[in-house]
Amino acid sequence: xxxxxxxxxxxxxxxxxxxxxxxxxxxxxxxxxxxxxxxxxxxxxxxxxxxxxxxxxxxxxxxxxxxxxxxxxxxxxxxxxxxxxxxxxxxxxxxxxxxxxxxxxxxxxxxxxxxxxxxxxxxxxxxxxxxxxxxxxxxxxxxxxxxxxxxxxxxxxxxxxxxxxxxxxxxxxxxxxxxxxxxxxxxxxxxxxxxxxxxxxxxxxxxxxxxxxxxxxxxxxxxxxxxxxxxxxxxxxxxxxxxxxxxxxxxxxxxxxxxxxxxxxxxxxxxxxxxxxxxxxxxxxxxxxxxxxxxxxxxxxxxxxxxxxxxxxxxxxxxxxxxxxxxxxxxxxxxxxxxxxxxxxxxxxxxxxxxxxxxxxxxxxxxxxxxxxxxxxxxxxxxxxxxxxxxxxxxxxxxxxxxxxxxxxxxxxxxxxxxxxxxxxxxxxxxxxxxxxxxxxxxxxxxxxxxxxxxxxxxxxxxxxxxxxxxxxxxxxxxxxxxxxxxxxxxxxxxxxxxxxxxxxxxxxxxxxxxxxxxxxxxxxxxxxxxxxxxxxxxxxxxxxxxxxxxxxxxxxxxxxxxxxxxxxxxxxxxxxxxxxxxxxxxxxxxxxxxxxxxxxxxxxxxxxxxxxxxxxxxxxxxxxxxxxxxxxxxxxxxxxxxxxxxxxxxxxxxxxxxxxxxxxxxxxxxxxxxxxxxxxxxxxxxxxxxxxxxxxxxxxxxxxxxxxxxxxxxxxxxxxxxxxxxxxxxxxxxxxxxxxxxxxxxxxxxxxxxxxxxxxxxxxxxxxxxxxxxxxxxxxxxxxxxxxxxxxxxxxxxxxxxxxxxxxxxxxxxxxxxxxxxxxxxxxxxxxxxxxxxxxxxxxxxxxxxxxxxxxxxxxxxxxxxxxxxxxxxxxxxxxxxxxxxxxxxxxxxxxxxxxxxxxxx
Numbered sequence: 001x002x003x004x005x006x007x008x009x010x011x012x013x014x015x016x017x018x019x020x021x022x023x024x025x026x027x028x029x030x031x032x033x034x035x036x037x038x039x040x041x042x043x044x045x046x047x048x049x050x051x052x053x054x055x056x057x058x059x060x061x062x063x064x065x066x067x068x069x070x071x072x073x074x075x076x077x078x079x080x081x082x083x084x085x086x087x088x089x090x091x092x093x094x095x096x097x098x099x100x101x102x103x104x105x106x107x108x109x110x111x112x113x114x115x116x117x118x119x120x121x122x123x124x125x126x127x128x129x130x131x132x133x134x135x136x137x138x139x140x141x142x143x144x145x146x147x148x149x150x151x152x153x154x155x156x157x158x159x160x161x162x163x164x165x166x167x168x169x170x171x172x173x174x175x176x177x178x179x180x181x182x183x184x185x186x187x188x189x190x191x192x193x194x195x196x197x198x199x200x201x202x203x204x205x206x207x208x209x210x211x212x213x214x215x216x217x218x219x220x221x222x223x224x225x226x227x228x229x230x231x232x233x234x235x236x237x238x239x240x241x242x243x244x245x246x247x248x249x250x251x252x253x254x255x256x257x258x259x260x261x262x263x264x265x266x267x268x269x270x271x272x273x274x275x276x277x278x279x280x281x282x283x284x285x286x287x288x289x290x291x292x293x294x295x296x297x298x299x300x301x302x303x304x305x306x307x308x309x310x311x312x313x314x315x316x317x318x319x320x321x322x323x324x325x326x327x328x329x330x331x332x333x334x335x336x337x338x339x340x341x342x343x344x345x346x347x348x349x350x351x352x353x354x355x356x357x358x359x360x361x362x363x364x365x366x367x368x369x370x371x372x373x374x375x376x377x378x379x380x381x382x383x384x385x386x387x388x389x390x391x392x393x394x395x396x397x398x399x400x401x402x403x404x405x406x407x408x409x410x411x412x413x414x415x416x417x418x419x420x421x422x423x424x425x426x427x428x429x430x431x432x433x434x435x436x437x438x439x440x441x442x443x444x445x446x447x448x449x450x451x452x453x454x455x456x457x458x459x460x461x462x463x464x465x466x467x468x469x470x471x472x473x474x475x476x477x478x479x480x481x482x483x484x485x486x487x488x489x490x491x492x493x494x495x496x497x498x499x500x501x502x503x504x505x506x507x508x509x510x511x512x513x514x515x516x517x518x519x520x521x522x523x524x525x526x527x528x529x530x531x532x533x534x535x536x537x538x539x540x541x542x543x544x545x546x547x548x549x550x551x552x553x554x555x556x557x558x559x560x561x562x563x564x565x566x567x568x569x570x571x572x573x574x575x576x577x578x579x580x581x582x583x584x585x586x587x588x589x590x591x592x593x594x595x596x597x598x599x600x601x602x603x604x605x606x607x608x609x610x611x612x613x614x615x616x617x618x619x620x621x622x623x624x625x626x627x628x629x630x631x632x633x634x635x636x637x638x639x640x641x642x643x644x645x646x647x648x649x650x651x652x653x654x655x656x657x658x659x660x661x662x663x664x665x666x667x668x669x670x671x672x673x674x675x676x677x678x679x680x681x682x683x684x685x686x687x688x689x690x691x692x693x694x695x696x697x698x699x700x701x702x703x704x705x706x707x708x709x710x711x712x713x714x715x716x717x718x719x720x721x722x723x724x725x726x727x728x729x730x731x732x733x734x735x736x737x738x739x740x741x742x743x744x745x746x747x748x749x750x751x752x753x754x755x756x757x758x759x760x761x762x763x764x765x766x767x768x769x770x771x772x773x774x775x776x777x778x779x780x781x782x783x784x785x786x787x788x789x790x791x792x793x794x795x796x797x798x799x800x801x802x803x804x805x806x807x808x809x810x811x812x813x814x815x816x817x818x819x820x821x822x823x824x825x826x827x828x829x830x831x832x833x834x835x836x837x838x839x840x841x842x843x844x845x846x847x848x849x850x851x852x853x854x855x856x857x858x859x860x861x862x863x864x865x866x867x868x869x870x871x872x873x874x875x876x877x878x879x880x881x882x883x884x885x886x887x888x889x890x891x892x893x894x895x896x897x898x899x900x901x902x903x904x905x906x907x
Contacts, residue, residue, distance in 0.1 A: 001079065001133045002026045004107075008120050009566035010538050012606050014599055016096050019114040019566070021125040024102055025076050025133075030140070031106030036072030038140055045069070045078070048135060048144040049085045057081070074099075075136060076108035083112055083132035086146075090153035092124065103589065117161050117169065119184040124159070127152045159184050162345045164201045164455040167470025175474060177484040178570055180542065190477065191484020192569075193516065193550035197477045202419050203452040204477055211416035215451040218260050218290045221415065228414050230407065231436050231445030233425075235292025244282040245275055247291040254294045256447075257281035261288070263450070265386030269357075270294060271364075295425035297444050299385040300396065302404070302422045303458060303469055304412040306476035309405045311458035311467040312397045312429060318352045318382040318390030322373025328362065329354075329369040332381070340460065345388065348460035352381055352390035393457035395464025396429055403432040411446055419473060421453025422446060487513070487552040487710045488545075488569060492562070492603045493578030493616075494596070495754045496699045500578055501556040502730050503703035503721075510716045513551040516544030520556065520748075521732070521863070525549055537561030541568025552710065562599050563588040567606060574709045575607040576614040576702050580621035583751035585782050597621045601628055609635040612709035614702055617642035617650045617660070639709065641701035643694055645671070661701040661708075663694070668701060668721075670714065679704065679718045687726035687734055692764035695757040696734065727877055732863040734761070736878035737870055741852040743878055744870060749859055750778055752788040758857065759796035766855045769798040773857045774846040776802070776839070779809035779816050786816060790823035797857070799849045800824065800833040803842035805861040840869055847873065 005024040013020060035041045046052055046066070055065035065081050080097040087094050096113035114125060127149075134147050161169060165186045172179050172190050180189040187200045198205040203212075214220050219237040226232055234251060237260060238244035248255055253273035262268065262285070269281035271294065282289055303311040320331035332352050335341070341349040352358075354369065358381045362368060365379060373379050385391045408422045426433070426444040436442060458467040478484050491501045498519045505517040505524075514526045518540040523531040525547055533540070536558035544553050545568070555568070580597045590596055604625050607613050613633060616622045617640040626633040640650050640660040650660050650671075657673040663682060670677045680700075682688055688696045704717050727735055735746040743766075749758040762771050773796075777789055793800060802817040817835055824833050832849070836842035839860065846856045860866040 001028055001030060001075065001137065003126070003129055003133070006126055006129070007564055008114070008125070009564075010120055011566040011568060012570060012602065013566035014562065014602055015098060015111045016113065017570075017606075018096070018116055019118070020096070020111050021114055021129075023110045023112070023126075023129050025079060025108050025110050025129075027075055027106040027108070030075040034072035034074055035069050035078060040142075041139055042066070042069045044139045044142070044144045045082070045136075048139065048146055049082065049089075051085050051088060052081060055081050055085070074108075075140075076110060079129070079132050079136050080110050080112065082135055083110070083128050086128050086131055086135075086149060086152075087112075090124075090128075090149060090156050092118075092128075092156050103591075109589070115160070117179075117181045118156075119159055119181070121183065122155070122159055124152055124156050127155070157342060157346045160346065161188075162186060162201070163348050163459055164345070164470075165199075167455055167459055167468070168199055168202075168473055169470075171468065171470035171474040172478075172484075174471075175478065175481075175483060177474065177478060177482075178545070180546065189546055190474070191482075192488070192545040193486040193553065194514070194548055195482065195484045195486055196546060196548055197484065199473070199477070201452050202421075202455055202473065204418060204473070206477075207418050207451065208416045211418075211420075212451040214415050215417060215420065215449045216261055216263075218258065218262075218448065221449050222290070222292075224414055225411060225446060225449075228410070229436050230411060230414070231433060231442040233293040233295050233445060233447060234441055235290060237289070238282065238291055239288050241279055241282050241287075244278055244289060244291050248272070248275060248278040251291065251293050255291050256294045257285050258290050259285045259288065260290055262286075264388040264454075265382075265384035266388075268384050270383035292447075293441065295442070295444055295447065297425050297427040298429070300424045300426060300429050301393075301453070301457060302400065302408045302424065303420075303453060303455070303472075304408050304417075304422060305419050305469070305472045307409060307412070308472070308476075309397075309400060309408055310472040311395070311469050312400045313393040313457040313461055313464075314396050314429070315385035315387070315457060316392050316394065317380055317385045318358075318392075319378050319380045320352075320373070322375055322377040322379060324375035325372065327370050327372050328367060328379055331373070331379070332369075341390075345454065345456065348456050349392065349462075350388055350390055354381065358382065387454060387456050392462045395458070395461040395467060397458075397465070397467055399430040401430050401432050404429055407433060407446070411449060415449050417449070417451055418476065419451075419453065421450040423448040423450065486545075486550065487574075488572045489552075489554045489574040489576065489706045489710065490557045490567075490569070490572040490603050490606070491555065491576040491578070491702075491706070492557045492559075492600050493576070493622075494581045494583050494751065495749075495757070496578040496695065496702070497556050497558070497576075498748075499696070499699045499730055499733050500576060500702045500706070501554050503700060503724060504576075504706045505554040506724055506729055507703060507707035507712055507717050507720045508552055508554065508710060510720050511552075511710075511712055514549055516547055516550035516553045518544055518555050520558070534558075538565045538568030545569060554706075557603055559584055559590070559596065559599055560588070562602055563590070567602065569606070571606055571608040572603070572611065573608060574612045574614060574706050575603045576706050577604060577616060577619075577622050577625065578699070578702055579616050579619045579753070581619075581751070581753040582785060582788070583753070583781070585785060587780060593621060597624065601625050601631060604628075605630045605632075607636050610637070612637045612639055612705075614639045614641060614705040614709065616640075616698065616702070617647045618644055618698070623649055637709070639705045641698065641705050643698055661705045663697050663701065666691070668697060668704070670704070670708070677714065679714070680721050684722060686722070686724045687730065689734075689736075689761055689765060693734065693757075693761040695761075731867070732860070734758070737875040738878045739847060739856075739870065739873050739875045742847060742850040743855040744847075744858060744875060745855055746858045746860065746863075746866065746870075748863070750789075751781070752785065752792055755789055755792045755796070755859075759792065762855055762857060763796070766853075768796060770851075770854045771797040771857060772799045772801075772846050772850045772854055773797045773859065774801045774803065774836075774839070774842040775820065775857075775859045776805050776842070776861055777816055777820060777859075778805060778861075779807075779811035783819065786819055787823045790820040791827045793820075794824040794827035794831055798832070799846075800831065801836050801842045801846045801849065802833060803836045803838055806838070807861070839866055843869055844873070 057064035094113040098111040258268040336351045505515045517524045518535045643663045737744040
């Protein structure tokens with residue numbers, strides 16, 4: 001077996017609402033064989049992976065997969081389940097899998113769920129699939145051994161978010177706040193646009209950099225707190241061994257020697273009682289140190305978030321408890337076997353590491369690793385109480401004395417941190433702290449202030465209540481229950497989605513909001529293009545949603561991004577489906593219009609409960625979406641738009657008092673129940689060409705419905721709609737220019753339905769025989785779709801010049817134009833159809849074929865160079881009407897495109 005391709009779906013997708021990978025698997029020699037054909041296969045596989053007995057499969061209950069395994073199932077399906085079980089074995093908790101045919105024998109798509117916050121670049125999914133393939137092939141050959149996968153477990157643990165970050169993520173998601181992780185870092189983005197916030201572990205985007213620097217320098221912290229009358233141990237800074245020795249002599253033992261800018265208990269030496277020990281500790285700490293009196297009492301950490309004490313824990317240094325049988329080394333191994341313990345900060349506890357520092361602590365207790373401690377005896381392996389050195393914690397939040405809490409709030413304010421951990425050494429945190437007395441050493445006080453404090457000790461104390469400190473941080477970042485979201489519209493469909501997206505953004509701009517927009521031409525923020533590309537996928541959506549200047553988002557969402565990468569958001573407020581017709585069939589496993597409808601339905605499914613679903617009532621495939629269980633239209637506000645007010649779904653909808661946006665009696669109207677509110681005459685619609693382009697009315701109605709759903713006022717929408725300038729605000733879509741006495745109509749129509757609609761407009765203005773076309777079509781379309789386009793063009797123009805895209809998209813150069821020419825001549829043998837080399841020659845040739853009063857339809861691959869060429873040729877902006885008022889050519893044929901679209905394209 002072999003993986004032929006692997007892609008990651010980053011967000012909600014057509015398979016499930018969580019990330020997944022889609023692997024294309026070729027079974028090779030196992031094609032056509034089933035598990036029942038291999039003697040003993042099921043038993044050997046279950047011996048290797050007994051957890052497979054719990055897999056449900058289609059049966060919906062444990063044991064379902066085993067029944068399929070023994071009854072006979074194909075090996076792609078088996079590989080899926082083995083991959084899921086291996087994922088569980090390495091601690092990667094996922095459960096969804098699906099295997100579907102890829103359209104030819106022995107080729108399958110395996111869809112495997114991924115952890116929500118796993119980096120998109122992770123190698124773990126592919127590694128697990130390869131391990132699954134290896135195991136299945138071994139079992140087929142009679143062997144039940146699992147290949148080594150510990151490296152995958154280590155990678156998955158290293159890439160996973162740590163407990164502190166995970167606590168913030170979990171709290172945010174419970175609140176419905178969108179969360180996006182930055183690569184494999186602990187940096188996360190919470191919320192969208194102008195409401196987005198950043199967090200990096202227990203640090204927010206409003207954590208003071210000055211506060212971090214102050215907390216990072218222990219001597220500056222000591223001075224700041226001392227000047228404010230905060231109880232701290234006596235001590236000072238030393239940069240030479242002599243200075244450290246003088247401080248030790250002044251203070252007397254025991255003292256603590258620690259790096260001036262250390263963290264997590266690293267290189268800290270406690271209980272220093274001699275000059276020799278001071279010299280050793282000074283060197284170990286890095287020769288820029290703090291020497292201070294070691295206070296008696298217990299070690300506590302208090303967490304302050306936004307002026308509130310949210311948790312407190314007593315910290316206990318790493319230790320083992322004797323049982324009278326095991327050696328210290330064996331007891332350490334036993335403690336480290338606790339699944340809660342891991343390396344570094346990956347789990348809620350850290351494994352105990354026996355090193356030189358541990359050996360010195362053991363030596364002070366008269367103990368060695370081979371010693372067998374008596375039953376119940378505590379043997380310490382560290383003096384520092386940090387969790388990062390193997391320590392544990394007991395929750396004491398409810399015992400914190402009000403005086404201690406007030407002290408901690410003062411300390412956080414003095415240092416200037418919104419989130420900080422304050423380390424205290426006290427006889428008991430439940431007792432009040434006496435005031436500082438001049439000239440007298442304190443018996444308890446603050447020993448350290450920590451920026452970006454670890455949260456593990458509060459999340460999973462070994463004794464006492466767990467504290468949801470992640471929620472406290474999220475509450476501080478998003479007060480008053482905010483979900484961090486901005487108004488969001490997602491627009492999909494086969495045709496018109498770019499126009500609808502641009503027009504929706506234009507209408508919303510009058511609300512005073514700064515709009516972020518993604519389209520096939522790029523990303524724009526507040527009306528200015530910031531990124532040029534086909535920006536209709538999830539990465540472009542994230543570019544807009546992650547921009548702090550954006551207050552509302554309009555996201556064109558195309559088929560390619562949906563299928564290959566998933567959605568770039570979790571939920572939208574408004575979803576718009578313009579239409580669903582034949583295009584891109586034969587790509588990405590989409591073979592029928594029904595397949596396309598299934599993909600486009602994702603945008604409707606991911607409209608939040610209470611949001612608005614805007615659907616085209618004139619499109620039969622769009623009308624079926626409301627019946628899909630995952631769309632759940634009953635939980636959304638449904639708004640229809642369309643050109644036929646007599647559509648049964650519209651009539652029924654309005655009878656219930658609901659709202660639709662319609663073309664009625666020559667007006668674009670808002671209909672609510674029996675009431676009709678006129679918005680704009682069709683004759684006055686920019687880009688509507690005096691009513692000759694009804695599809696532009698449909699686009700306008702969809703945009704109005706979306707803008708109104710997000711709060712745009714009725715009068716504002718009507719006014720903005722009339723002011724929309726297609727040539728400026730919607731370039732390349734029905735753009736009318738003039739070169740001398742010839743009109744030039746530039747459009748991106750590249751599928752049968754779009755060509756039919758465009759030619760219908762031109763026929764209404766010029767007639768068939770006055771239409772000349774410079775045509776290119778994308779090479780990644782199926783032959784039957786290219787043929788349908790050719791037939792429509794053959795019936796719809798008097799003269800044609802054909803050229804090929806610069807990117808043939810997998811076809812030999814010239815193949816597409818040759819196919820189109822052949823189909824056009826078969827349809828209309830006497831049609832003048834020429835071939836040209838590239839857009840420059842094609843456009844120039846088409847203009848040469850045109851007579852005064854004709855129109856040249858230019859279908860382009862890339863807009864900018866075509867417009868530049870036309871400018872060179874002297875093109876100027878046209879109007880909504882033909883260049884001249886010449887009547888249609890005598891004997892001009894009636895437009896055949898409507899019937900052809902119904903018969904050839906949609907059937």
